[in-house]
Amino acid sequence: MDYLGKYKTAVAARSTSAEVLRCSQDGGIVTSMFLYALEEGIIDGAIVAGQGENPWQPKPIVATSAEEILSARGTRYNICPNMSVLKKSVRQYGLDKVGIVGTPCQMQALRKAQLYPVGLRDVTDKIALAIGIFCMENFSYQSMKQIVEDHCNVDLHSLNKTDIGKGKYWAYTNRGAVSQIPLKLTHKYEQPGCHVCLDYVANLADISTGSVGSPDGWSTVFIRNNNGENIWNKAVAAGVFETKPIESVKPGLELVTKLATEKITKNQKELEHRAKFGVNKGLRNPYI
Amino acid sequence: MIFGKKEKKEPAPKSQAPKAPVSEPIAKEETKKEERPVANKITVGHVHMSGCTGCLVSLADTYEGLFTILDNYADLVYCLTLADARHIPKMDVALVEGSVCLQDELSVEEIKETREKAAVVVALGGCAAYGNITRFCRGGQWNQPQHEGFVPIGDVIDVDVYIPGCAPCPQQIRNVCVMAYLLLKGNAEQQALAKAYLTPLMTLASEGSKAVSSEACGCDIMTKVINQGLCIGCGTCSASCPVYAITMQYGKPNIERDMCIKCGACYAACPRAFFSFDVVNQYETIIDAINGAMNPGGN
Known part of the structure; x- marks a missing residue:
């Protein structure tokens, strides 16, 4: 099994924009990449996680301005169905060059949609930049609420930032208090569909990124295909990112590989378990 | 060119060299045609059951793409709307649009004949595959009010490939056409890729055809x-x-x-309906192959 997928290069990077970094999750890679691509006309707009109706609930939006892209900074740790506005971004917003960010499963959905564009007439050839984010599992909004409000004892209205790292789930409040619980307690609230996922680092994206492997405030970035490489190199040349060789940072790719292996091995076992779930009866396996 | 074989040569030069004098491009086109390995083309037919012709419009909705397909990969041997043939001939691939009206004797006869004459039967669009909007029909319509029973073609014959959707996406039809060509006429590597690509759509068809009522929703x-x-x-x-x-x-x-x-x-x-790593991991190769096939001149 190829745990990290195909990639051309891997680096540690962070945005050079203080404005982006002020509210970004880690290195501000996705936000800066889209801002640069929008400015350069590489994309006409990007599908990102905007603010939904409830506190900390994301809503997929088609961002066509820098302000809208900036409004989507940071990880929300609950589901944002970005693929759901793909058709809208072309038909209603009239985008010819669409940027999209998504979890590994959303990148899988995107590539499947490009090969089997059922019901997406004249849409899938307009994908100009697909950025994937590392993902171990995701939570429904209600699960996230349960974790933050019930376990961490933090009201979602006063939550400033959440993070998963060092084996813990962290909740930071607006007034500076920090609440943390062992990540183990959150496992039962995970989205069930995540338990059969065989991708940790968004293998099918043009560029994929996440915090794991790089020091605090930096992100690990995989540049995966020609399109990704082309855009990434231009952005680095334009001074959008500062980069370090991934070999020079701790903990580096070793940790990424370890976590990817753990996730995929665990989920392959889950698929085997599902195959023999009942008495001479199994559950459906989506991978054929 | 799509209006039957006799007229085939006329519109082609128009699309390729509209400004050139008429006589030259025709001559050029003719030499080209002789060089082409026409024998390698597959034969395709469009069979019209109870559908709205929207699927056929989708087939043509790839604009010049349809010309490329008909020039290089497929001869349209049967299509009541676009080709001059009155009876269902033998063909490699039948694209069937629409569901079967059980009270319409001719429809029932023709769908059975399609199965006999075609090596591969494709349910093109929601009606042929799953009944789609015709699932809601209860008869009573002028001028054949007794026409009330409509079933997906899989209820009457075995179907090989499903292309769901209403209307089916032109790019999806194009991809299936190119893959069907590679499967029937390609080299071993291309055949393997085409088979892997088509397998999920064949699985949808076999699931649909097997079910007592092949409904989808x-x-x-x-x-x-x-x-x-x-x-x-x-x-x-x-x-x-x-x-x-x-x-x-x-x-x-x-x-x-x-x-x-x-x-x-x-x-x-849905990526969790079916997802083949063998196919999707090769997304760049496949997209390049399809773009290459649709743009044989390389411009």
């Missing part, structure tokens, strides 16, 4: 994906629905069943 997203603990809340089903019956609420699809027309697009699009 938003319910499939519920029963085969969410109820099975497989949904990841990506929203692809919602984007694929032609009637906007699916909205995402709290990260999961919410399906307005009264709006659903039963076209099967949402389930076919």
